[in-house]
Amino acid sequence: MSDVVRTDESSAESESELAVVVEPEGLLVAGDQSSVQMFLDKLRFNAVSAIEVAGVDSQSLAGTAALAAGLAAMGAQHGTFVRLAPESVDLMKKFHVIPGNPGFNRMMVADAAGKFRGQMQWQQASLAGTRALSIQLTVAVIALQTAIAETTHAVERVEGKVDAILNLAKASVIGDVVGHHQSLKRTVHTLDETGKLPSADWDSIAPLGPxxxxxxxxxxxHIRLTVEGFDAAKPVQDRASYLKKAVEDNRLGETLELLVIAEDSLYLWQRLRIERVRQTEPENLELVIATARQMLAEHLNADGELLRRGRTELAHYAAIKPLEIVRWMSSGQLKRDIVQLREDLDSFATARRSQVQGWQDHEDPGIGDALAELGNHFKTLGGSALALGSRGVDAGAAGLGFLGRKIKQVTEPGKEKAPSFEDRRG
Structure with a gap:
């Protein structure tokens, strides 16, 4: 059952009701504009940057029939959809910034000064029948609409390479993924503008879903198999060879981009499927909404694991072992491939809104430090050699230590004797 929040603290001079639906995908906040903004300010204060807000207004073109119905069920004309990192949700429930219990809640929000007064107290209220279904419909549509942040860069990156990527992934029978994406975007745009999904439009795209x-x-x-092939125990020259294959032959970066496009296409198709069922088979709407939301949750789990595994393996793979420094510094291709793959993983994380999903909240801090260093501290030294900076790229993040002290000895062997075993230990 949905959690809807309304505010209830009495004030003769200024009373405003706020409704909030708390769902795994995020919060649907509705009420008059000033109350909604006041609540968003409080969320930002508590959640810092781990918050994303998507505007929803039943009076705008972006307010489709489904969205408008959801706001109407909450008794409001204005609202926003807010994504929060999971840990932020738990913290704000603990301090009653959002309600801790499931169900429909409400409260009166403001005093005469236009501020929340003291501790927020959420009052549970009933929400059932068609009102509850309208809320579920609204949350599902917004969650599907906002699951992917942006696809323009991905489409540009894979242009002319889709067939090769699909062949590598053994998915060549699928057809024109980018073309399907454009077609689905046009159909959804028409739905958002007109609130209608003609049978002819649905029939043309219905087979695409499976x-x-x-x-x-x-x-x-394909991405998972390629990442699993990384072996940080191998010598640097073998790591360089495998990484080159992953980047150039297996097209790991382009595959990540195409995955984003395919997922966005599937979410567009699910939005159209929901609307089709709403119009023609309303008795099945609740089931279709539930399956779409379950699919979203499964994709988030799978993509989160993919990103975490990729970041971990890359950080370990890029670790410099003391006796590898000469080979490392002579392998420009290895450095370029590592930096490229780091950028590819960052692009995937951005497209999938990883920050607000909390995918890296529990990652070993050394992983983030290692990947942050990649590419940031490669600079020319003596024309050809490279200095790696003052911090380590090892996942253990112990710092360059010995490497930082001895780097000029290695790059200019005639000026300093090679480090002894005791030096290497120290």
């Missing part, structure tokens, strides 16, 4: 599910899984499997 194919898109297949291509998403095949692309993800």
């Amino acid at each position: 194919n898109l599910e297949v291509v998403v899984e095949k692309l993800r499997a």
Whole structure:
């Protein structure tokens, strides 16, 4: 059952009701504009940067029939959808910034000064029947609409390479993934503008859903298999060879981009499927909404694990062992490939809104430090050699230590004797 919040603290001079639906995908906040903004300010104060807000207004073109129905069920004309990192949600429930119990809640929000007064107290209220279903519909549509941050860069990156990527992922029978994406975007745009989904439009794209599910899984499997092939125990020259294959032959970065496009296509298709069922089979709407939300949750889990594994393996793979420094510094290709793959993982994380999903909240801090260093401290030294900076790229993040002290000895062997075993230990 949805959690909807309304505010209830009496004030004769200024009373305003706020409604908040608390769901795993985020919060649907509704009320008059000033109360909604006041609540968002409080969320930002408590959640810092781990918050994303998408505007929803039943009077705007972006307010489709489904969104408008959800706001109407909450008795409001204005609202926002807010994504929060999971840990922020737990913290704000603890301090009653958002309600801790499931269900529909409400409260009166403001005093005469236009501020929340003291501790927020959420009052539970009933929400059932068509009102509850309208809320579920609204949350599902917004969650699907905002699951992918942006696809323009991904489309540009894979242009002319889609067939090769699909062949690598053993998904060549799928067809024109980018073309399907554009077609689905146009159909959804028409739905958002007119509130209508003609049968002819639905019939033209209805078969795409199952194919898109297949291509998403095949692309993800190809990425997973490539990442699992990283072996940080191998010598640097072998690591360089495998990384080059992963970047150039297996097209790991382009596959990540195509995965984003395919997932966005599938979410667009699910939005259209929900609308089609709403119009023609309303008795099945609740089930269709539930399956779409379950799919979103499964994709988030799978993509989060993919990103974490990729970041961990890359950080370990890039670790410099003391006796490898000469080979490392002579391997420009290895450095370029490592930096490229770091950028590819960062692009995927951005597209999938990883910050607000909290995917890296429990990552070993050394992993983030290691990846932050990659590419940031490669600079020319003596024309050809490279200084790696003052901090380590090892996942253990113990610092360069010995490497930092001895780097000029290695790059200019005639000026200093080679380090002894005791030096290497120290």
